[in-house]
Amino acid sequence: MILSAYELGFRLLNERIRSVNGDVTVYDCFGERFIGAGASSKTIVINGTPGNALGMYLDGATIIVNGNSQDAVGDTMNDGKIIINGNAGDALGYAMRGGKIFVRGDAGYRTGIHMKEYKDKKPVIIIGGCTGSFLGEYLAGGCIIVLGLNTDDYPAGEFTGVGMHGGEIFIRSSKPPVNLPGQVTAGIAGEEDICRIKDDIQEFSEVFNIKTEEIFSKPIYRLVPNGKNPYKRLYMDN
Amino acid sequence: MAVNYFYPDYEIIRDYNRCINCRVCERQCANEAHRYLDDADKMVCDDARCVNCQRCVSVCPTRALKITETSNTFRKNANWSEKTIKEIYRQAESGGVLLSSMGNPENYPVYFDKILINASQVTSPSIDPLREPMETRVFLGAKPDRIQRGKDGRLVSNMPPHITLSMPVMFSAMSYGSVSYNTHESLARAAAELGIMYNTGEGGLHENLYKYGKNTIVQVASGRFGVHKTYLNSCAAVEIKIGQGAKPGIGGHLPGTKIVGDVSKTRMVPEGSDAISPAPHHDIYSIEDLKQLVYSIKEATAYTKPVIVKIAAVHNVSAIASGIARSGTDIIAIDGFRGGTGAAPTRIRDHVGIPIELALASVDKRLRDEGIRNKVSLIAGGSIRSSADVVKAIALGADCVYIGSAALIALGCHLCRSCHTGKCNWGIATQREDLAKRLNPDTGYKRLVNMLTAWQHEIKEMMGGMGINSIESLKGNRLMLRGVGLNEKELEILGIKHAAD
Numbered sequence: 253m254i255l256s257a258y259e260l261g262f263r264l265l266n267e268r269i270r271s272v273n274g275d276v277t278v279y280d281c282f283g284e285r286f287i288g289a290g291a292s293s294k295t296i297v298i299n300g301t302p303g304n305a306l307g308m309y310l311d312g313a314t315i316i317v318n319g320n321s322q323d324a325v326g327d328t329m330n331d332g333k334i335i336i337n338g339n340a341g342d343a344l345g346y347a348m349r350g351g352k353i354f355v356r357g358d359a360g361y362r363t364g365i366h367m368k369e370y371k372d373k374k375p376v377i378i379i380g381g382c383t384g385s386f387l388g389e390y391l392a393g394g395c396i397i398v399l400g401l402n403t404d405d406y407p408a409g410e411f412t413g414v415g416m417h418g419g420e421i422f423i424r425s426s427k428p429p430v431n432l433p434g435q436v437t438a439g440i441a442g443e444e445d446i447c448r449i450k451d452d453i454q455e456f457s458e459v460f461n462i463k464t465e466e467i468f469s470k471p472i473y474r475l476v477p478n479g480k481n482p483y484k485r486l487y488m489d490n
Numbered sequence: 491m492a493v494n495y496f497y498p499d500y501e502i503i504r505d506y507n508r509c510i511n512c513r514v515c516e517r518q519c520a521n522e523a524h525r526y527l528d529d530a531d532k533m534v535c536d537d538a539r540c541v542n543c544q545r546c547v548s549v550c551p552t553r554a555l556k557i558t559e560t561s562n563t564f565r566k567n568a569n570w571s572e573k574t575i576k577e578i579y580r581q582a583e584s585g586g587v588l589l590s591s592m593g594n595p596e597n598y599p600v601y602f603d604k605i606l607i608n609a610s611q612v613t614s615p616s617i618d619p620l621r622e623p624m625e626t627r628v629f630l631g632a633k634p635d636r637i638q639r640g641k642d643g644r645l646v647s648n649m650p651p652h653i654t655l656s657m658p659v660m661f662s663a664m665s666y667g668s669v670s671y672n673t674h675e676s677l678a679r680a681a682a683e684l685g686i687m688y689n690t691g692e693g694g695l696h697e698n699l700y701k702y703g704k705n706t707i708v709q710v711a712s713g714r715f716g717v718h719k720t721y722l723n724s725c726a727a728v729e730i731k732i733g734q735g736a737k738p739g740i741g742g743h744l745p746g747t748k749i750v751g752d753v754s755k756t757r758m759v760p761e762g763s764d765a766i767s768p769a770p771h772h773d774i775y776s777i778e779d780l781k782q783l784v785y786s787i788k789e790a791t792a793y794t795k796p797v798i799v800k801i802a803a804v805h806n807v808s809a810i811a812s813g814i815a816r817s818g819t820d821i822i823a824i825d826g827f828r829g830g831t832g833a834a835p836t837r838i839r840d841h842v843g844i845p846i847e848l849a850l851a852s853v854d855k856r857l858r859d860e861g862i863r864n865k866v867s868l869i870a871g872g873s874i875r876s877s878a879d880v881v882k883a884i885a886l887g888a889d890c891v892y893i894g895s896a897a898l899i900a901l902g903c904h905l906c907r908s909c910h911t912g913k914c915n916w917g918i919a920t921q922r923e924d925l926a927k928r929l930n931p932d933t934g935y936k937r938l939v940n941m942l943t944a945w946q947h948e949i950k951e952m953m954g955g956m957g958i959n960s961i962e963s964l965k966g967n968r969l970m971l972r973g974v975g976l977n978e979k980e981l982e983i984l985g986i987k988h989a990a991d
Contacts, residue, residue, distance in 0.1 A: 266789055285782065290719040290790035305773075308786040311719045324773045327786065328710075330718040343773050347714035349758060362772055366713065370758040390768055392759065418763055481746045481764050488586025489911060490577060490836045 257281045262303065269296060283322070288315050291332070304341070307334045310351060323360070326353045329375070335459055342384070348375040348394065352452070355379045356460045357402070361409070362386045367419060369393030376449075378456045385409030388475070392418040397449060399424045399467060406430070413475050421475040422449060429473055441474035494583050496576055497562040498537035502546075508554035509533055515546035515555060520913035520925055543906035545915035577836070588836035591909035591919070593736060593828045593873055593895055596840050600828075601847035601980070602879045606989060608970045609955040617959050619950035625960040626657040626946055626953075628890055630727075630867040631796040631820045650820060651796045653707075653726045656685035657946045658884060658961055661938075662825075662871050662892030663709050663731065663800070665691030667744050667753045667765070668832030668909070669898075670926035673918050674699060676901060676934030681705040683939050687726060689892075692716075692742065692767060694756040700724050707798065710787065712741060713767035715757040719790055727821070728787050729798035730780075732771070735829025735872035738802030738843045742767035743833070748912055748921050777813040784818045796820035803827060803849030803872060804842075808856035815857055815866045823892060824849050826872025830895040832919055833910035846872040847886060851984045854887025854966055877948035886984065887966040900941040901934050 253272045257265050258280040265284050269276050274294060278287070281300030288296050288306065291313035298306075298317045306322070307315045310329040320338035329348040336353075342360035345353050350373035361384035364377045375394035381402045388396050391413060398421070400407025406427045413421060413436040422441060423429060429438045446468075457464045502523060511533055516524040523539040524546060526532070540557065547555045564572040577588055610616040617624065631652035638646040661677045674696060677688040682705045689707040694716020699706070703724045710717050711731040722728055733739065744757075744765040754761040774780050784797045799814050800823035801807070807824065814822050826846025831839065850870045857863040870883045871892030883891050899905065902916040909919035917929030949961075958964050972989040973981050981988055 262785075262789075270792065286786050286789040289786055290722070292719065304782055305786045309717070309719050309722065309790045324782070327773055328714045328717050346773055347717075349714075349718070365772055366766075366768060368715075368759055370754075370760060373758070389772070390766060392763065392766070415766070415768075417766065418760070481762075486587055487589040487835075488580050488584040490580065490588035490590050 253277070254279070257284050257300070260284070262286055281319075288313055291315075307332070310334065312351075320357070326351070329353070331373070337460070339381070340379075345375065345377045345396075348377070349373050350375050352376045352455075353378075354456050354459055355381070357381045359383045362389060363398075364391065364394070364396040364421075365389040367391055367394040367396070369419065376452050378452060379407075380456070380460060380462070382407040383409065385411050386414060387412045388416055388419070388421045389414045391416040391421065391477070394419045395422070395449060395452070396420075397422040397424075397453070400470075401462065401466070412436075413477070416475075416477045417479070417481070418477060420445075423473045423475065424467065424470050425473060426470050429475065432475065435478050436475050437478055438473050438475045441472045445474050446472065493579055496538075496579070497560060498540065499560055500540050500542045500557050501537045501560050502535040502540055503556045503558055504533060504535065505554045506532075508552040510552055510554075512551060514549050514551065518545050518549050518915060520915050520920075520922065521911075541906045541908040541911075542904075543908065543915050544904045589833055589910050590836040590839055590907060591831060591833050592905055592907040593830045594840050595907065598827075598845070600873075601845055601976075601984065602875075602882050604974050604976050605847070605882050605984070605986065606972050606974060607878065607881055607885075607952055607956070608972065610957040614957040616957050617954040619947070619954040622954075623959065624950045624953060625962070626949060628655050628658045628961055629653070630655065630869070630889055632866060633864040635864065651794055653687060653796060654685075655687065655890060657942065657949065658888070658890040659874075659880060659942060659945065660686050660707070660869070660890060660892055661688040661897050662823075662829075662894040663689040663691040663707075663729065663734075664832070664894055664898075665693030665709075665744075666696055666756055667691075667693040667748055667921070669919055670914075670917055670921060670929060671696060671752060672926055672929040672931045672934065673898070673901060675931040676929065676938060677897065678702040678705065679931060679935035680938035680942070683935065684942055686942070689729060690725075692731060693744075693753065693765075694758065695721055695724060696752060696756050709800075710783075711767050712769070712771045713765060715759060715765055715767075722787060722790050722795075725795065727796045727798055728791065729800055729823065730771075730783055730787070730819075731800045732774070732780075733800070733802035733804075733825070734831065735802045735825030735827050735843055735846070736831035737834040737838045738804050738827075739769060740835070740838055741769040750921055753921055777817050780814065780819075781817040788818070798823055798869070800825060800869075802829075803844045803846055805844060807844070807849045808852045811853040811866075812856055812860055812862070815862045819866060821867045821869060821889075822853070823869040823871060824853060825892070826850075826870070828873035829871055830873075830898070831909075846870050846874075846883070848980075848983050850883060850888055851886045851968075851986075855985055858966075877945040878952070880945065881949055881952045881964065882971060884961065884964050885967050885970045886986075887968075889965060896941070897938060900937045901929060 262284040277297040279299040283303040285303035290309040292311040295314040308327045310332040312331045323341035331350040336355040339357035340359040358381035363383045378397045521539045632650045681688040692711035706725045708725040746762045798821040827843030867889040870888040874891045914920040971986045
């Protein structure tokens with residue numbers, strides 16, 4: 253089904269999307285929020301710029317954006333896939349627990365913060381470009397990959413991995429990460445590590461038609477926390 | 491260093507004439523305060539391990555045990571209390587942030603105890619609730635601005651989603667993880683039988699308890715543990731937790747040692763990994779952002795559930811509540827500084843936040859002054875201890891109250907304030923299986939039902955005494971309250987007169 257978002261407002265637009273059994277293509281999208289909130293079993297293609305909280309609590313559906321997206325994409329997402337053919341705003345994939353988010357361009361501040369994993373649920377975020385500060389803050393599980401395909405500089409901002417106590421962050425860069433917090437260790441990703449993310453990178457390269465050779469043409473650093481109980485010695489029973 | 495060897499705060503007194511060496515005290519104490527000496531055929535105890543939870547006293551078949559406060563004392567000092575001195579010793583030794591549990595025990599004024607309730611004499615006759623109808627039902631949620639009628643003149647139902655309660659009391663948020671499964675089951679079953687709500691806290695909802703969904707409030711906090719679409723749709727209302735009275739402004743931290751078995755499964759975090767809830771929701775930095783989270787929940791639940799926003803009572807609470815009331819939130823829960831907790835830094839618990847009585851009165855007035863009181867219902871929590879506190883809170887402007895500590899006390903809690911150790915001898919704040927099974931949900935839920943049934947009778951008696959037969963007529967009815975020993979400013983904030991004024 254094809255829907256125009258023109259002058260519908262988010263509530264009506266989302267009501268129509270929810271009522272459709274099957275795939276939906278939305279055009280004239282111009283900042284409508286909450287598209288696909290909690291959606292479980294359809295493909296939603298969006299032409300234009302969806303508003304904040306795109307695919308919030310997403311539960312298995314696929315969302316493809318032909319354009320940029322705004323803040324809080326895939327917030328508390330449980331399962332499914334979000335593909336952004338452009339840039340994304342702040343707090344992408346906040347508290348995400350499963351599924352995948354691929355962004356062709358850049359993402360803003362606080363990308364993938366407090367992501368977590370549980371058993372077979374392991375969220376993956378791949379950013380083709382750069383990210384802002386606080387990448388992977390409080391990271392508790394899952395995998396964030398920042399490729400920096402559009403820069404020769406280090407592709408993440410300040411305070412990467414602050415409070416990180418699980419999961420892993422991969423950063424493709426010719427310059428090594430600097431200013432990492434004490435509880436995060438960084439090193440060049442080993443063969444086994446690369447093996448683990450190869451399928452996701454392959455999928456990303458196919459989705460955006462980017463050559464995998466280009467992706468693997470620079471070193472990839474892997475950031476992991478030193479322990480899963482970072483604040484154990486902070487407290488004293490009173 | 492000798493300075494760290496404190497004389498214990500409490501002493502275990504054993505009457506050896508009564509002790510029969512049955513060793514039940516030894517088996518029942520998770521702190522291992524009691525020990526049997528084979529050679530001497532004698533029970534001995536280590537006072538230093540005792541937290542004064544009264545478990546051994548309660549189970550001793552011959553009443554051979556009692557716990558007393560020690561008479562050992564530091565040199566008296568009105569400025570430097572023994573407690574303060576010992577806390578410094580502890581920190582000098584460990585370098586650690588002091589960690590405590592349950593509500594603020596310090597000696598701040600309890601305004602509920604300085605407020606008295608009215609009754610009718612001669613004029614406006616009192617009502618006998620045993621023989622006359624008395625309504626304690628409440629409906630929580632936004633109320634429409636105006637009545638709508640269709641073309642045929644009939645009423646159009648434009649009521650936003652609501653929750654209906656048989657009485658104005660709900661169990662406040664206590665997460666599975668901070669409390670045991672049996673505690674959650676007791677709360678859920680009691681809520682179902684009473685026609686009220688319990689609240690999952692932010693630890694997710696155990697799959698066995700989905701069947702109590704009609705009586706469940708699910709919580710969405712900054713860690714988003716166990717939050718998914720099914721969870722959001724398995725409840726009567728969704729609560730966004732911004733803050734908690736015991737620890738305003740800081741996040742939560744369930745240590746990895748408590749993330750075991752079903753707790754791990756329900757929270758959806760791996761066993762042994764810390765569950766950290768950040769201090770803020772990182773997608774909420776403003777009222778506009780809050781509105782976004784509120785509407786994201788409404789979208790994910792197709793506008794079928796009311797959304798509650800819970801905040802701690804802090805200095806600017808009325809301005810904050812005014813903002814929240816304009817965010818699409820249906821219900822605001824305010825938690826006073828005496829609210830309980832499974833663990834909080836001592837300094838925060840004891841020094842941050844304000845009393846619920848003042849916060850509630852101030853918020854209710856502000857919302858009425860701004861003409862937006864109908865947009866939200868108000869829940870007051872943070873140490874509601876009895877039906878009298880319920881009546882006073884409602885007359886100060888609450889639609890309903892949350893009880894947490896009172897419910898745990900009904901289940902056996904003796905307020906030893908050691909929840910953070912995870913060794914609760916009453917089976918409440920623990921995940922140790924041998925301890926958790928001490929709380930039988932079959933008896934636990936009945937005790938909760940008993941307590942609240944009694945409260946409901948008492949509320950009706952007090953309402954009847956005032957000549958009021960519906961809880962709605964008590965709401966915000968400050969004429970039914972008088973203060974004793976309060977100064978002008980306190981009376982002004984509470985919006986009540988002094989006794990006999």
